[in-house]
Amino acid sequence: MKPGTSGLRKRVTEFQSGNYLANFVQSVFNAVRPDGGFTGLTLVLGGDGRYFNDAAIQLVLKMAAANGFARVLVGANGILSTPAASNVIRKNKAFGGLILSASHNAGGPEGDFGIKFNAGNGGPAPEKLTDAMYAESQRINEFLTLDLPELDVSRPGAHRYGGMTVEVIDSVADYVQLMKQLFDFPALKAMFAGGFRLAFDAMHAVTGPYAHAIFEGELGAAPGTVHNGTPLKDFGGHHPDPNLVHAKALYDQMMAPGAPDLGAASDGDGDRNLIIGRDLFISPSDSLAMLAANAHLAPAYAGGIAGVARSMPTSGAVDRVAERLGVPCFETPTGWKFFGNLLDAGKITLCGEESAGTGSNHVREKDGIWAVLLWLTILCQRKQSAMQIAQEHWASYGRNYYTRHDYEEIDSTAAKKLMADLSAKIDAGLQLPKLKFADDFSYTDPVDGSVSKNQGLRVVFEDGSRIVYRLSGTGTTGSTLRVYIERYEADTSQHGLDTQAALADLIALAGKLAEIRERTDRERPDVIT
Numbered sequence: 001m002k003p004g005t006s007g008l009r010k011r012v013t014e015f016q017s018g019n020y021l022a023n024f025v026q027s028v029f030n031a032v033r034p035d036g037g038f039t040g041l042t043l044v045l046g047g048d049g050r051y052f053n054d055a056a057i058q059l060v061l062k063m064a065a066a067n068g069f070a071r072v073l074v075g076a077n078g079i080l081s082t083p084a085a086s087n088v089i090r091k092n093k094a095f096g097g098l099i100l101s102a103s104h105n106a107g108g109p110e111g112d113f114g115i116k117f118n119a120g121n122g123g124p125a126p127e128k129l130t131d132a133m134y135a136e137s138q139r140i141n142e143f144l145t146l147d148l149p150e151l152d153v154s155r156p157g158a159h160r161y162g163g164m165t166v167e168v169i170d171s172v173a174d175y176v177q178l179m180k181q182l183f184d185f186p187a188l189k190a191m192f193a194g195g196f197r198l199a200f201d202a203m204h205a206v207t208g209p210y211a212h213a214i215f216e217g218e219l220g221a222a223p224g225t226v227h228n229g230t231p232l233k234d235f236g237g238h239h240p241d242p243n244l245v246h247a248k249a250l251y252d253q254m255m256a257p258g259a260p261d262l263g264a265a266s267d268g269d270g271d272r273n274l275i276i277g278r279d280l281f282i283s284p285s286d287s288l289a290m291l292a293a294n295a296h297l298a299p300a301y302a303g304g305i306a307g308v309a310r311s312m313p314t315s316g317a318v319d320r321v322a323e324r325l326g327v328p329c330f331e332t333p334t335g336w337k338f339f340g341n342l343l344d345a346g347k348i349t350l351c352g353e354e355s356a357g358t359g360s361n362h363v364r365e366k367d368g369i370w371a372v373l374l375w376l377t378i379l380c381q382r383k384q385s386a387m388q389i390a391q392e393h394w395a396s397y398g399r400n401y402y403t404r405h406d407y408e409e410i411d412s413t414a415a416k417k418l419m420a421d422l423s424a425k426i427d428a429g430l431q432l433p434k435l436k437f438a439d440d441f442s443y444t445d446p447v448d449g450s451v452s453k454n455q456g457l458r459v460v461f462e463d464g465s466r467i468v469y470r471l472s473g474t475g476t477t478g479s480t481l482r483v484y485i486e487r488y489e490a491d492t493s494q495h496g497l498d499t500q501a502a503l504a505d506l507i508a509l510a511g512k513l514a515e516i517r518e519r520t521d522r523e524r525p526d527v528i529t
């Protein structure tokens with residue numbers, strides 16, 4: 001029961017077997033319990049509504065009561081998007097929260113389930129705590145629960161439940177209120193009234209109700225703006241992963257004649273965002289840079305930003321923006337848990353990852369709908385298309401061509417050997433023309449000094465071009481190899497190239513260095529972003 005990049009993720013069938021879920025929940029409680037126990041403390045509880053969410057909510061409620069919590073705030077029907085849960089924790093000064101989700105992984109009886117603990121700052125538990133949970137799970141010999149009837153969590157209101165209070169809260173209301181504080185809703189409403197068109201794909205996942213309420217409700221976007229807006233337990237049989245493979249219908253719509261002004265999508269639990277302009281996919285790394293450069297156009301960031309952070313594999317595009325703004329840029333390991341300290345300490349205002357995650361200090365999670373609202377704000381204030389904004393950005397800062405190649409569900413032993421052998425090769429000293437350095441990324445948290453090792457193999461060239469390799473920590477079957485490739489291009493006349501073509505030499509080198517084809521038996525990646 002070792003939490004990965006974002007909580008514990010396993011097959012639904014594994015969570016359903018025996019006391020698996022109860023054992024993990026108790027291990028979490030044991031790891032986070034304060035000296036005085038949970039007396040007087042509040043826990044927030046909600047999930048993305050996938051298959052097994054309902055049963056897990058009932059189990060956690062009984063265990064929270066047995067473990068002595070004073071109060072649980074649970075989203076109606078057990079639903080809270082990940083950013084909404086983060087907000088509820090912060091707003092109510094809760095002790096922490098349990099978020100039930102396997103995010104972008106497929107759902108349904110044969111799909112995946114997941115669970116993670118967020119601390120009182122609203123952010124994912126740091127490594128120190130996830131390590132403690134794992135340790136507890138290895139020595140657990142009992143869990144506490146109460147023999148209580150199922151609680152009806154379908155309607156907002158307070159209930160007594162085994163000595164504890166359970167408050168069922170509206171899943172959407174607090175989040176809408178927060179967004180209204182950050183953005184100029186009347187200005188966005190006027191833009192939609194003027195004919196602006198958005199296509200938002202909720203992928204039958206948790207953002208449906210949030211997107212309906214905000215885009216079509218508050219902002220008056222045309223009915224039908226939100227696609228796939230009804231959450232389904234199995235996401236309609238699809239992966240709720242907003243990338244160019246799983247959100248292909250949206251991509252095709254944005255590339256076709258008569259496309260809307262902006263296309264966007266979010267994932268299973270609502271923390272990711274995909275941004276597609278008319279005729280242009282904006283890579284998440286570029287999106288982060290463009291949001292940072294334009295954030296001051298939104299009321300919440302009008303006073304400027306304190307700093308930015310990106311995960312190591314994310315492109316260096318945002319670094320250039322930070323440099324121009326004269327603010328620091330931090331490079332963290334993959335996973336939102338590493339941004340928490342920087343946000344809490346006020347060192348950064350915005351942060352993001354290449355995997356379609358962007359967020360700010362308004363919560364301690366990445367936030368899909370927030371990112372769409374910030375993009376809408378920029379389009380509204382600059383009165384330009386996404387394409388024009390991107391082209392002007394590249395002309396001003398240069399363009400970081402960037403791609404990620406995923407080899408999914410490959411044999412775990414082969415994947416680990418590929419990484420180990422490449423690491424040994426790097427240690428022995430790579431002989432490559434214009435190589436600047438190669439290493440295994442290690443991070444020292446500038447706030448608490450904690451060190452996280454083995455966070456990805458980097459091969460970096462003198463001109464800043466990079467190849468990064470790491471194994472995914474969110475998959476549940478086999479191993480997924482992620483290869484991240486980047487090249488900086490200053491010359492404006494070279495900014496209109498096809499990304500894969502622009503990176504072809506580095507892509508070939510990446511394959512050769514790690515012997516990907518030979519070791520994985522794959523002719524090509526399963527997903528190219």
Ligand code: VG1
Binds near residue numbers: 006103311336357
């Ligand atoms: C992936 C992404 C990472 C992200 C994580 C959780 O992790 O690469 O950037 O933070 O998913 O996102 P990995 O270890 O598979 O590369 V989510 O939206 O699935 O909670």
Ligand code: CO
Binds near residue numbers: 271
């Ligand atoms: Co997610």
